[in-house]
Amino acid sequence: MVVVLAKGELDQIALPSADLPPVADVPAVDLSAPAGAAREAAARALVAACEEDGFFRVTGHGVPMELVRAAEAAAAAFFELPEGEKEVEAPTLGYGSKQIGGNGDLGWVEYLLLGVTPAGAAVPASSSSTLPCAAAAASAASSSSTPAGPLRGLLDEYTVAMRRMACAVLELMAEGLGLAAGELARLVARVDSDCMLRVNHYPPRPAAPAAGAPPNLTGFGEHTDPQIISVLRSNGTSGLEVARRDGAWAAVPADGDAFFINVGDTLQVLTNGRFRSVRHRVVVNSERSRVSMIFFGGPPPDEKLAPLPELLVGDGAGGGRSRYREFTWTEFKASGCRTRLEEDRLARFEN
C-alpha cells in the first residue's frame, strides 16, 4: 500500500458499498473523418455529446500508442519506487499523495502534477489542486540523473501530443458550432495558455476485511474540471465514473486506444451553458492499480471569458441572455482555489 492514511482519513474517503453503477455508453467521435459528410457527422456527434453529458471518446486521433504505453509504463515504474525516493521528486515532478488541493480533500491516490511551459515541456505545478492554483514553476530542474529522467522526457512528448489533440478536438467543435476556425483552439494553442498534465496512480484497494477497509474508496472525489477540455486515459483499469444529466453515476468502461474528453467549466461558460461541464470521480474498488494521465487545456491567464457572442444569438434556452458575467482565467482560478473539490465553482459567476 503506497497511500498511507490514518483511520479517520480512511473513514473520510470510504464510499457506501453500493451496487456497481450501470456502464456508460460513451459516444465516439472520429477525429480522422475525411472532410465532407463524414466530418460533418463527426462534428454533429461531438456537439451532441457535449450537450448531453459533456463527455465523449475520441478515435482516429493519430497519437502513437507506443508513446502512450511508454509514458504509462514509465509512470507506473515511478510510482513503484520507495516512498522516500518519490517524495524527492516533489519539486521536479510535482509529486504528491492523498491530498487533493489545499482545502482538505483526500483520496486514495498519489500523483504527479505538471504545468506546461511555452515550449511545451511539463514542469512541476506549484500546487496540488486539481485547479491550476498558481502559475507553473518557472523552469524545470534538471532531473536526468534521477529515476525521473526518462519519465520526464516521455511526459514532455506526451504533453505535446495531448495539446495537439486537444486543439484538433476544439477545431472540430468549432465547425460543429458554426464558429470561425481557430476560435476555440487558439485558447489552448497559445504559448501562454495555462495547460497542465496530471498523472494519477490509484493503488489497489486495501484487502478487506483484514485492514478493516470498506469495499469502495474515493480515489478522486467528484468534481468538474475548471479548464476548457481535459483529455484523459488510463492503463485499461476501470474506476472512472461520470454523472449523467439526472445525477446518476455511470461507470466508464476501460478505454482501449481511445482518449476520453471532458467538457470543463470554461467551455460551459463559452457556450453559455449549452455544453455541460461533466461531474466525474474515481472510485477505487479494484485489485488492480490504475494509472491515468490527464491533460488539461486551459486558456491564457489574462483571457477574458464569457459566452461567445455567436452562441448568444438565437440561443433558444437563454433567449440571447448571457448566463455568466465576464471574468479572466486568473480570476476564476483564484476563486476556485478557495473551494472544496466538489463545489460548483461557476455559481458565483452566474448572472
Ligand SMILES: O=C(O)CCC(=O)C(=O)O
Ligand atoms: O484519474 C482519473 O481518471 C481522473 C482524475 C481527474 O478527474 C482529475 O485529475 O481531474
Ligand SMILES: [Fe+2]
Ligand atoms: Fe477531473
